[in-house]
Amino acid sequence: MDGIDHLADERNKAQFDVDAMKIVWAGSRHAFEVSDRISKLVAADPGFRKDNRPMLGRNELFKNTLRKAAYAWKRIIELHLSEEEAAKLRFYVDEPAYTDLHWGMFVPAIKGQGTEEQQQKWLPLAYKMQIIGCYGQTELGHGSNVQGLETTATFDPQTDEFVIHSPTLTSSKWWPGGLGKVSTHGVIYARLITDGRDHGVHGFIVQLRSLEDHSPLPGITVGDIGMKFGNGAYNTMDNGVLRFDHVRIPRDQMLMRVSQVTREGKYMQSDVPRQLVYGTMVYVRQTIVADASCALSRAVCIATRYSAVRRQFGSQDGGPESQVIDYKTQQNRLFPLLASAYAFRFVGEWLKWLYTDVTQRLQTNDFSTLPEAHACTAGLKSVTTTATADGIEECRKLCGGHGYLCTSGLPELFAVYVPACTYEGDNIVLLLQVARFLMKTVSQLGSGKKPVGTTSYMGQIEHLMQCRSNVQRAEDWLKPSAILEAFESRAARMSVACAQNLTKFTNPEEGFAELSADLVEAAVAHCQLIIVSKFIEKLLQDIPGKGVREQLEALCNIYALFLLHKHQGDFLSTGCITAKQASLANDQLRSLYSQVRPNAIALVDAFNYTDHFLGSILGCYDGNVYPKLYEAAWKDPLNDSVVPEGYHEYIRPLLKQNLRTARL
Numbered sequence: 001m002d003g004i005d006h007l008a009d010e011r012n013k014a015q016f017d018v019d020a021m022k023i024v025w026a027g028s029r030h031a032f033e034v035s036d037r038i039s040k041l042v043a044a045d046p047g048f049r050k051d052n053r054p055m056l057g058r059n060e061l062f063k064n065t066l067r068k069a070a071y072a073w074k075r076i077i078e079l080h081l082s083e084e085e086a087a088k089l090r091f092y093v094d095e096p097a098y099t100d101l102h103w104g105m106f107v108p109a110i111k112g113q114g115t116e117e118q119q120q121k122w123l124p125l126a127y128k129m130q131i132i133g134c135y136g137q138t139e140l141g142h143g144s145n146v147q148g149l150e151t152t153a154t155f156d157p158q159t160d161e162f163v164i165h166s167p168t169l170t171s172s173k174w175w176p177g178g179l180g181k182v183s184t185h186g187v188i189y190a191r192l193i194t195d196g197r198d199h200g201v202h203g204f205i206v207q208l209r210s211l212e213d214h215s216p217l218p219g220i221t222v223g224d225i226g227m228k229f230g231n232g233a234y235n236t237m238d239n240g241v242l243r244f245d246h247v248r249i250p251r252d253q254m255l256m257r258v259s260q261v262t263r264e265g266k267y268m269q270s271d272v273p274r275q276l277v278y279g280t281m282v283y284v285r286q287t288i289v290a291d292a293s294c295a296l297s298r299a300v301c302i303a304t305r306y307s308a309v310r311r312q313f314g315s316q317d318g319g320p321e322s323q324v325i326d327y328k329t330q331q332n333r334l335f336p337l338l339a340s341a342y343a344f345r346f347v348g349e350w351l352k353w354l355y356t357d358v359t360q361r362l363q364t365n366d367f368s369t370l371p372e373a374h375a376c377t378a379g380l381k382s383v384t385t386t387a388t389a390d391g392i393e394e395c396r397k398l399c400g401g402h403g404y405l406c407t408s409g410l411p412e413l414f415a416v417y418v419p420a421c422t423y424e425g426d427n428i429v430l431l432l433q434v435a436r437f438l439m440k441t442v443s444q445l446g447s448g449k450k451p452v453g454t455t456s457y458m459g460q461i462e463h464l465m466q467c468r469s470n471v472q473r474a475e476d477w478l479k480p481s482a483i484l485e486a487f488e489s490r491a492a493r494m495s496v497a498c499a500q501n502l503t504k505f506t507n508p509e510e511g512f513a514e515l516s517a518d519l520v521e522a523a524v525a526h527c528q529l530i531i532v533s534k535f536i537e538k539l540l541q542d543i544p545g546k547g548v549r550e551q552l553e554a555l556c557n558i559y560a561l562f563l564l565h566k567h568q569g570d571f572l573s574t575g576c577i578t579a580k581q582a583s584l585a586n587d588q589l590r591s592l593y594s595q596v597r598p599n600a601i602a603l604v605d606a607f608n609y610t611d612h613f614l615g616s617i618l619g620c621y622d623g624n625v626y627p628k629l630y631e632a633a634w635k636d637p638l639n640d641s642v643v644p645e646g647y648h649e650y651i652r653p654l655l656k657q658n659l660r661t662a663r664l
């Protein structure tokens with residue numbers, strides 16, 4: 001606006017190489033270059049404008065999303081973008097759309113659960129977007145309990161078809177994104193019935209709409225489920241309702257990698273675990289962890305820049321007031337979120353590796369790491385999305401009153417993000433899965449079966465059950481070994497305490513239900529340990545760039561010590577640390593905040609977000625917040641006229657009536 005960088009002084013304070021940190025954040029130089037180029041391309045294109053979203057009515061909003069998705073596809077083709085570049089372009093367009101489900105779930109479901117033949121038939125159509133697909137699992141009556149789904153797929157040997165049917169109101173498919181108005185096809189989950197026998201839930205490819213005129217095919221009732229939380233936000237998505245009235249599909253449209261139905265109607269299971277039917281969910285949970293760091297870093301970038309611009313109190317001798325970022329309370333709320341964004345980035349990278357490793361093993365029929373992959377994706381999805389949703393809301397509060405304006409970008413970001421705590425598995429339901437995995441691990445200790453992967457720390461259970469932290473000075477908390485021992489012993493002791501309590505119940509399922517709140521806490525402790533240990537492992541790698549490692553070490557310590565402070569009840573009650581050591585951790589935390597303070601703006605610059613992507617006046621790169629806020633207010637449609645519409649109908653008569661009453 002005035003061409004001045006109002007945050008230049010802050011940027012000059014940085015003690016590290018920001019460009020090198022950008023590469024660490026992106027994951028590699030190549031990833032950085034792709035991301036940088038595509039984000040600038042999107043930002044410069046008026047076709048991807050998004051600042052008007054909160055003002056649009058639903059129909060207009062939705063049509064605008066359809067236009068953008070079609071335009072994005074046109075640009076992808078025109079520019080011959082690779083798969084990686086196309087995914088980045090959709091990410092930077094930053095508008096939830098049916099394409100998320102098409103590329104994010106429909107295609108992966110066919111890839112993961114379809115046979116070679118099925119993949120050859122359906123994937124080329126999906127890749128060219130000649131068909132558009134959704135993921136139709138959840139029903140009105142059941143989401144979490146997948147085994148409770150009611151839609152049926154009954155094999156008819158006479159015609160070699162499945163008959164898909166919604167027998168009850170609660171069996172109506174409810175929630176699938178992209179289903180409401182767009183998808184031509186869906187991977188639909190239904191109970192497979194052959195010869196009167198129920199074989200449980202399986203996936204089927206079902207055509208829903210005509211490829212000629214988009215009308216629903218015979219027997220199909222389909223529509224949108226209605227407005228969701230927030231203006232704009234996730235209302236760009238057509239989450240749908242769907243009912244089947246005896247819809248027939250050919251037998252070869254059952255996804256048959258895990259199990260098959262023969263021409264004669266015989267049900268056969270491959271040598272693979274039935275849980276592979278849930279494979280798409282495992283894949284998406286893994287991507288959601290990576291996305292958590294994107295959403296949180298975005299909110300943190302806004303709150304950090306604005307905290308450096310905003311001044312309140314503290315003026316001395318007529319000088320400027322204090323920047324709110326210098327208040328210790330502001331730092332204590334903001335810097336752990338900054339550290340969490342980095343922590344989630346690195347654990348997301350690791351989880352991607354784990355997922356790739358499991359997928360490669362599955363190709364060779366090695367299913368040994370599947371339970372660990374399920375527990376890690378479920379647990380980390382839960383812990384990172386909960387922290388991110390809470391963190392975005394905290395960032396809004398860190399921005400004071402202006403954070404509540406849509407132009408801050410934070411209300412919409414929160415409204416879009418918060419369902420991540422529910423979709424792809426309710427966070428509590430998923431933590432209970434982790435707890436089951438932990439209880440199984442504890443029950444096998446001493447059986448000779450060595451715990452591996454993320455539970456390998458349980459291999460030293462005797463030590464972890466009785467060790468005492470040897471921290472004596474605040475600086476001792478900077479040793480990775482001190483942090484790891486505290487987190488490992490806390491997680492181990494909480495799991496073992498639950499396992500011991502469970503033995504008091506004659507019926508284990510009853511015991512599990514009764515102790516579920518404690519089990520969830522044990523699962524959280526285990527997941528936080530994974531995040532802390534993956535951050536520490538990241539620091540063992542070669543990290544080029546002046547001062548970059550030092551900044552990451554400070555952030556890693558902030559992440560761990562803040563968790564230790566927040567959950568000190570766990571650490572103290574299990575006897576892993578003393579009250580004195582907890583207090584020393586807090587002292588260390590304060591000094592880490594002072595270390596990060598001069599680098600805070602550079603640390604959020606390292607995310608390399610364009611102003612378009614941030615979509616926030618408070619977070620704009622140049623920090624010129626006030627003129628921009630002032631100008632934006634006048635652009636609000638309510639200010640199109642000085643005297644509002646409705647004055648003559650509702651305000652004037654009121655004023656006149658009050659005048660008459662006053663005269664009386």
Ligand SMILES: CC/C=C\C/C=C\C/C=C\C/C=C\C/C=C\C/C=C\CCCCC(=O)SCCNC(=O)CCNC(=O)[C@H](O)C(C)(C)COP(=O)(O)OP(=O)(O)OC[C@H]1O[C@@H](n2cnc3c(N)ncnc32)[C@H](O)[C@@H]1OP(=O)(O)O
Nearest residue numbers: 094143144145146275278291295374412413416423424425
């Ligand atoms: C302004 C802003 C604008 C833009 C945006 C800005 C920012 C946004 C940023 C990011 C956005 C975020 C992400 C985007 C990416 C994608 C998201 C896009 C859209 C959202 C899509 C959402 C789609 C869905 O929700 S699909 C539906 C998902 N449904 C669920 O998850 C259901 C959950 N339930 C279950 O999974 C199961 O029912 C259960 C696991 C809870 C229980 O299953 P079941 O009863 O069968 O099993 P159990 O008896 O408990 O267990 C039996 C054994 O099986 C093991 N098991 C269970 N599951 C698995 C598995 N998946 N894999 C392997 N093994 C498994 C279990 O452990 C048991 O084992 P045991 O050894 O016998 O004990």
Ligand SMILES: Cc1cc2nc3c(=O)[nH]c(=O)nc-3n(C[C@H](O)[C@H](O)[C@H](O)COP(=O)(O)OP(=O)(O)OC[C@H]3O[C@@H](n4cnc5c(N)ncnc54)[C@H](O)[C@@H]3O)c2cc1C
Nearest residue numbers: 135136137138142143144175176177419422423424425428
């Ligand atoms: C924005 C959005 C997009 C979605 N997109 C899709 C999609 O594309 N495709 C699709 O198929 N689905 C989709 N879903 C559905 C989503 O996957 C489910 O809503 C989710 O899995 C949660 O299930 P539920 O709604 O049945 O919650 P419920 O299970 O009914 O949860 C209600 C409460 O009960 C608690 N609870 C449930 N079971 C237990 C238990 N065993 N122990 C303790 N507490 C429990 C939960 O913690 C929660 O507090 C979407 C949902 C949303 C919000």
